[in-house]
Amino acid sequence: MPRGDKSAYTDKRKRQAEHIEESELDRGHTREQAERIAWATVNKQDGGGKTSGSGRKRARH
Template identity: 80%
Template sequence: MSQGDKSSYTDKQKRQAEHIEQSEIARGASRKDAERIAWATVNKQDGGGKQSGSGRKPPHDGKH
Protein backbone atom coordinates (compact mmCIF):
# COMPACT_ATOMS: atom_id res chain seq x y z
CA MET A 1 0.00 0.00 0.00
CA SER A 2 2.48 2.60 -1.10
CA GLN A 3 0.28 5.20 -2.76
CA GLY A 4 -1.66 7.75 -0.77
CA ASP A 5 -2.68 7.84 2.85
CA LYS A 6 -4.72 4.77 3.75
CA SER A 7 -5.23 5.76 7.41
CA SER A 8 -8.85 6.81 6.83
CA TYR A 9 -9.81 3.29 5.73
CA THR A 10 -11.28 0.82 8.18
CA ASP A 11 -9.41 -2.35 9.11
CA LYS A 12 -12.00 -4.32 7.15
CA GLN A 13 -11.37 -2.25 4.01
CA LYS A 14 -7.61 -2.70 4.41
CA ARG A 15 -8.05 -6.48 4.74
CA GLN A 16 -10.31 -6.52 1.68
CA ALA A 17 -7.75 -4.57 -0.35
CA GLU A 18 -4.95 -6.91 0.74
CA HIS A 19 -7.01 -9.97 -0.22
CA ILE A 20 -7.90 -8.51 -3.62
CA GLU A 21 -4.29 -7.51 -4.22
CA GLN A 22 -3.04 -11.04 -3.47
CA SER A 23 -5.70 -12.51 -5.77
CA GLU A 24 -4.66 -10.19 -8.60
CA ILE A 25 -0.99 -11.09 -8.13
CA ALA A 26 -1.93 -14.78 -8.27
CA ARG A 27 -3.68 -14.05 -11.59
CA GLY A 28 -0.45 -12.57 -12.96
CA ALA A 29 -0.87 -8.83 -12.36
CA SER A 30 2.15 -6.80 -11.28
CA ARG A 31 2.20 -5.68 -7.63
CA LYS A 32 1.59 -2.07 -8.70
CA ASP A 33 -1.40 -2.99 -10.87
CA ALA A 34 -2.74 -5.38 -8.22
CA GLU A 35 -2.64 -2.62 -5.60
CA ARG A 36 -4.35 -0.17 -7.93
CA ILE A 37 -7.10 -2.67 -8.75
CA ALA A 38 -7.54 -3.60 -5.09
CA TRP A 39 -8.03 -0.04 -3.85
CA ALA A 40 -10.21 0.88 -6.83
CA THR A 41 -12.42 -2.09 -5.98
CA VAL A 42 -12.64 -1.15 -2.29
CA ASN A 43 -13.45 2.45 -3.24
CA LYS A 44 -16.14 1.35 -5.69
CA GLN A 45 -17.74 -0.94 -3.10
CA ASP A 46 -17.58 1.40 -0.12
CA GLY A 47 -17.00 4.88 -1.46
CA GLY A 48 -13.50 5.05 0.02
CA GLY A 49 -12.33 5.93 3.51
CA LYS A 50 -14.42 5.68 6.64
CA GLN A 51 -18.12 6.15 6.12
CA SER A 52 -20.06 8.69 8.08
CA GLY A 53 -23.80 9.18 7.97
CA SER A 54 -23.61 12.30 5.83
CA GLY A 55 -22.92 12.28 2.12
CA ARG A 56 -23.97 8.72 1.52
CA LYS A 57 -26.52 7.87 -1.12
CA PRO A 58 -29.87 6.73 0.22
CA PRO A 59 -30.80 3.15 -0.62
CA HIS A 60 -32.65 2.74 -3.90
CA ASP A 61 -36.30 1.91 -3.28
CA GLY A 62 -36.77 0.07 -6.57
CA LYS A 63 -39.89 2.01 -7.59
CA HIS A 64 -38.41 3.58 -10.73
Protein backbone atom coordinates (compact mmCIF):
# COMPACT_ATOMS: atom_id res chain seq x y z
CA MET A 1 0.00 0.00 0.00
CA PRO A 2 1.65 3.26 -1.09
CA ARG A 3 1.90 6.19 1.27
CA GLY A 4 -1.22 8.32 1.24
CA ASP A 5 -3.48 5.42 0.24
CA LYS A 6 -6.67 5.65 2.29
CA SER A 7 -8.17 2.30 1.24
CA ALA A 8 -7.44 0.70 4.62
CA TYR A 9 -9.67 3.17 6.43
CA THR A 10 -13.27 2.34 7.24
CA ASP A 11 -16.09 4.41 5.76
CA LYS A 12 -16.69 5.89 9.21
CA ARG A 13 -13.09 7.15 9.47
CA LYS A 14 -13.26 8.57 5.94
CA ARG A 15 -16.47 10.45 6.82
CA GLN A 16 -14.87 11.78 10.00
CA ALA A 17 -11.89 13.05 8.01
CA GLU A 18 -14.22 14.76 5.52
CA HIS A 19 -16.04 16.58 8.32
CA ILE A 20 -12.81 17.66 9.96
CA GLU A 21 -11.45 18.82 6.60
CA GLU A 22 -14.57 20.95 6.01
CA SER A 23 -14.15 22.53 9.44
CA GLU A 24 -10.50 23.33 8.75
CA LEU A 25 -11.41 24.88 5.38
CA ASP A 26 -13.94 27.10 7.20
CA ARG A 27 -11.11 28.18 9.51
CA GLY A 28 -9.17 29.43 6.49
CA HIS A 29 -6.70 26.61 5.85
CA THR A 30 -5.82 25.58 2.29
CA ARG A 31 -7.32 22.30 1.05
CA GLU A 32 -3.92 20.57 1.36
CA GLN A 33 -3.45 21.76 4.94
CA ALA A 34 -7.03 20.88 5.86
CA GLU A 35 -6.65 17.35 4.48
CA ARG A 36 -3.37 16.85 6.33
CA ILE A 37 -4.88 18.07 9.60
CA ALA A 38 -8.01 15.94 9.12
CA TRP A 39 -6.12 12.68 8.58
CA ALA A 40 -3.67 13.44 11.38
CA THR A 41 -6.64 13.95 13.70
CA VAL A 42 -8.33 10.71 12.61
CA ASN A 43 -5.04 8.81 13.05
CA LYS A 44 -4.53 10.30 16.48
CA GLN A 45 -8.04 9.29 17.56
CA ASP A 46 -7.90 5.83 16.03
CA GLY A 47 -4.25 4.86 15.90
CA GLY A 48 -4.08 4.65 12.10
CA GLY A 49 -5.93 2.84 9.34
CA LYS A 50 -7.68 -0.38 10.15
CA THR A 51 -9.26 -2.85 7.82
CA SER A 52 -13.02 -2.84 7.41
CA GLY A 53 -15.04 -5.07 9.67
CA SER A 54 -13.37 -6.83 12.55
CA GLY A 55 -10.01 -6.96 10.79
CA ARG A 56 -8.00 -7.27 13.95
CA LYS A 57 -5.92 -10.26 14.85
CA ARG A 58 -7.04 -12.38 17.71
CA ALA A 59 -4.68 -13.10 20.56
CA ARG A 60 -3.37 -16.65 20.62
CA HIS A 61 -4.09 -18.67 23.71
